[in-house]
Amino acid sequence: xxxxxxxxxxxxxxxxxxxxxxxxxxxxxxxxxxxxxxxxxxxxxxxxxxxxxxxxxxxxxxxxxxxxxxxxxxxxxxxxxxxxxxxxxxxxxxxxxxxxxxxxxxxxxxxxxxxxxxxxxxxxxxxxxxxxxxxxxxxxxxxxxxxxxxxxxxxxxxxxxxxxxxxxxxxxxxxxxxxxxxxxxxxxxxxxxxx
Amino acid sequence: xxxxxxxxxxxxxxxxxxxxxxxxxxxxxxxxxxxxxxxxxxxxxxxxxxxxxxxxxxxxxxxxxxxxxxxxxxxxxxxxxxxxxxxxxxxxxxxxxxxxxxxxxxxxxxxxxxxxxxxxxxxxxxxxxxxxxxxxxxxxxxxxxxxxxxxxxxxxxxxxxxxxxxxxxxxxxxxxxxxxxxxxxxxxxxxxxxx
Numbered sequence: 001x002x003x004x005x006x007x008x009x010x011x012x013x014x015x016x017x018x019x020x021x022x023x024x025x026x027x028x029x030x031x032x033x034x035x036x037x038x039x040x041x042x043x044x045x046x047x048x049x050x051x052x053x054x055x056x057x058x059x060x061x062x063x064x065x066x067x068x069x070x071x072x073x074x075x076x077x078x079x080x081x082x083x084x085x086x087x088x089x090x091x092x093x094x095x096x097x098x099x100x101x102x103x104x105x106x107x108x109x110x111x112x113x114x115x116x117x118x119x120x121x122x123x124x125x126x127x128x129x130x131x132x133x134x135x136x137x138x139x140x141x142x143x144x145x146x147x148x149x150x151x152x153x154x155x156x157x158x159x160x161x162x163x164x165x166x167x168x169x170x171x172x173x174x175x176x177x178x179x180x181x182x183x184x185x186x187x188x189x190x191x192x193x194x195x
Numbered sequence: 196x197x198x199x200x201x202x203x204x205x206x207x208x209x210x211x212x213x214x215x216x217x218x219x220x221x222x223x224x225x226x227x228x229x230x231x232x233x234x235x236x237x238x239x240x241x242x243x244x245x246x247x248x249x250x251x252x253x254x255x256x257x258x259x260x261x262x263x264x265x266x267x268x269x270x271x272x273x274x275x276x277x278x279x280x281x282x283x284x285x286x287x288x289x290x291x292x293x294x295x296x297x298x299x300x301x302x303x304x305x306x307x308x309x310x311x312x313x314x315x316x317x318x319x320x321x322x323x324x325x326x327x328x329x330x331x332x333x334x335x336x337x338x339x340x341x342x343x344x345x346x347x348x349x350x351x352x353x354x355x356x357x358x359x360x361x362x363x364x365x366x367x368x369x370x371x372x373x374x375x376x377x378x379x380x381x382x383x384x385x386x387x388x389x390x
Binding site for chain 2: 002005006009010012017022024064066067072073079084087091095096097098117118120124146148160189
């Protein structure tokens with residue numbers, strides 16, 4: 001007989017509270033990225049998921065709205081890439097499934113690595129006006145992660161939807177975290193690695 | 196000062212328990228699709244989300260593993276398309292972020308409408324071996340939904356990853372649900388409808 005849970009829940013690692021303590025506005029975009037990459041690094045060190053983090057910020061003020069990290073392995077759900085976690089946390093906090101909704105300031109997602117095919121597709125629905133990326137797709141692929149079947153000109157496709165992309169922000173710092181993950185024997189969890 | 200919840204949760208509508216009661220295996224694929232489209236229709240009638248549903252089944256036996264519906268408006272999260280909900284419920288139930296993992300039977304996702312850009316990108320990570328679709332992208336667009344910036348040959352991209360696609364299954368039945376949603380004044384909730 002069929003049964004399924006009527007709820008799905010995922011939980012951030014405990015260290016996030018400590019990591020975000022005292023943070024309010026990060027006025028410089030480089031500083032926002034550095035903060036996000038630091039969370040990716042911590043996620044590796046604490047072994048709470050893949051080497052990726054993402055934050056939602058108010059573009060003008062730099063106010064931190066949410067911070068997410070990759071939770072695929074720790075929470076057992078393939079959709080829990082850092083971007084999806086950050087978007088969901090922000091939408092719950094602001095009680096709006098559209099971060100670009102009326103009356104809201106403009107928001108951006110700052111992500112430590114360029115989004116995979118799924119997260120790229122999620123960005124237009126999230127309501128963010130800007131995407132800031134650190135490491136490139138190729139940096140993630142270099143350590144064995146698969147970015148999925150993404151439009152070659154994904155930045156252009158976002159631009160057509162009035163979503164600006166700033167890329168290569170602190171790229172070296174972001175790449176280092178990917179390398180650390182590999183060196184620490186972190187799991188490369190693409191579903192089809194068993195194929 | 197920054198604060199955010201440390202958990203995100205979403206909940207299925209209560210009627211799902213009733214709708215799935217007594218269901219176990221649906222041996223014919225058309226029957227699986229009909230069951231999924233029925234859930235989309237019910238989601239419209241109950242006003243619990245968009246006109247979309249998706250189920251995860253064991254391919255060989257037709258055993259129902261999970262049933263998800265679109266919960267974007269009811270749960271306030273833009274990622275909660277029916278496919279994402281169904282994938283997450285199945286992964287939680289089987290305690291595996293890879294539905295194609297070792298020791299598991301082959302799984303398929305049966306979805307009442309072709310996946311949007313995000314859900315398309317999520318499919319390779321989910322571990323399903325087959326995708327069965329009802330209404331087409333163009334049917335969703337006809338009532339105002341945006342399918343996002345998706346690869347023109349998305350079916351080919353999945354095939355390259357050994358994920359089979361069967362499309363136009365019960366297409367007319369699936370289209371009717373989209374039309375009903377529009378006629379009932381259902382919200383077309385693409386984030387940028389306010390732009």
